[in-house]
Amino acid sequence: MARARPTIADVAAHAGVSKGLVSFALNNRPGVAPQTRERILAIAEELGWQPSVRARSLSVARSFALGLVITRDPEIITSDPFYPSFIAGVERELSPAGQALVLSVVSNEREELASYRKLVADGRIDGAFITDLRHDDLRLGLVQELGLPAVTLGRPESRPGVSSIPAVAMEDAAGIEEAVDHLAGLGHRRIAHVAGPARMLHGSHRRQAFDTAMRRAGLEPDLVIETDFKAADGARATRHLLAGPDRPTAIVYANDPMAIAGLGVAQHAGLNVPGDLSITGFDGTDIGEHVYPALSTIVADPVRWGSAAARVLLRMIAGDPTEDVDLPPARFVRRKSSGPAPRTP
Known part of the structure; x- marks a missing residue:
């Protein structure tokens, strides 16, 4: 049979004081002698007393x-x-x-x-x-x-x-710009961006950072596909980009799941990553370190x-x-x- 949960009354009985005094001690209110407070707290701990969230909520009108x-x-x-x-x-x-x-x-x-x-x-x-x-x-x-x-x-x-x-x-804009600078510095001129939804601020911020870095490198940011951050969207966007007559040599993805999906699509199409196509993500997820090849990415700390x-x-x-x-x-x-x-x- 389950043991009954200790109550303030149990603590008061073991301490030989009133329930009101126990309540004052447990809630750190004034009017309790330091030695008495310490004794009450010790007994409460010994009995395994825990505050009731429901009781606390009712007493202070909070949900916790x-x-x-x-x-x-x-x-x-x-x-x-x-x-x-x-x-x-x-x-x-x-x-x-x-x-x-x-x-x-x-x-x-x-x-x-x-x-x-x-x-x-x-x-x-x-x-x-x-x-x-x-x-x-x-x-x-x-x-x-x-x-x-x-x-x-x-x-x-x-x-x-x-x-x-x-x-x-x-x-997060600086990370996107670093990724584009990295790819442009490696000689890439056709760099695409698989972006998040423009209605979200972080989606539009990352798109703006991509545009800024591309123009700074003297490149046109004309290969952009908007998605809803789904891995499946990343896969579809990658297939679309690779099917074009002038396919990109690098793709900057707005999150890691889309980048990993794109990596799979590229390899299934017979492309070597990074020999034929470079890929970068955004998130710094653990799984990105263990795919093949390990994913270059922008590391955040959620x-x-x-x-x-x-x-x-x-x-x-x-x-x-x-x-x-x-x-x-x-x-x-x-x-x-x-x-x-x-x-x-």
């Missing part, structure tokens, strides 16, 4: 949970390693703080806004992480309307009537991003001052999938 609403095709969530890594970083901070993460995956922006409203109306979350920032992002005004503390991944565009929201940002965002959001909820956090920029790492441009006959 933070929300993450993701508007993506579930196929992307299962194949893109960013979110599992980001969530691991979030949980690294939430678990010791006695907080939980409430995750909601929806298929469109209308459902996304409705999900935020319901989570707040039901009292299920105290704050939210806003990811995949978009142009004219309606979530920024919504969290302000709902009075919901929030932190954004990346800096949002400013919107009239919407106050500033703390951001945890990582400069675990660190998640931890930093969680710390900012927890400070906001506690009423402490917060400010934007700038993480180290993404950096290009050369491996074996990129090399000199093939010689023309």
Whole structure:
């Protein structure tokens, strides 16, 4: 038979004090002598007493949970390693703080806004992480309307009537530019970009960085295919690029899953990577080191991003001052999938 969970009454009985005094001691309130507090805490630990999240929620009108609403095709969530890594970083901070993460995956922006409203109306979350920032992002005004503390991944565009929201940002444009500079320096002149969706800020930022670096190298950024970040999209884009009369000698992908899919397509077509085609990714995922050839990529740190965002959001909820956090920029790492441009006959 399962052992009953120890209660404040059990701690009070063992300590020979009132339940009220135990409550004061456990919640670190004034009015308890230091020696008495230490004795109560020791007895609570000995009995294995743990605070009830439900009781804490009722007493302070808090849920002790933070929300993450993701508007993506579930196929992307299962194949893109960013979110599992980001969530691991979030949980690294939430678990010791006695907080939980409430995750909601929806298929469109209308459902996304409705999900935020319901989570707040039901009292299920105290704050939210806003990811995949978009142009004219309606979530920024919504969290302000709902009075919901929030932190954004990346800096949002400013919107009239919407106050500033703390951001945890990582400069990813420099990594894309490094990748293009690397390929141009190896003699590549036909460089393509398999981009993310332009409606997302990080998708458009990476596209702009690609254009900037290409023009700086004296090249035209005319080989660009927009995708939804799916590995299958990366494969389709690669087949389209390789079927053209003047195929590229290098492709810069906006994430690692698409790059790895493109690597498979190229090899299936009989091309040597990097002898005939150089490939670069973006993410720095572990699997990229173990494919053949090892993937040259732009390394970010989603675990660190998640931890930093969680710390900012927890400070906001506690009423402490917060400010934007700038993480180290993404950096290009050369491996074996990129090399000199093939010689023309």
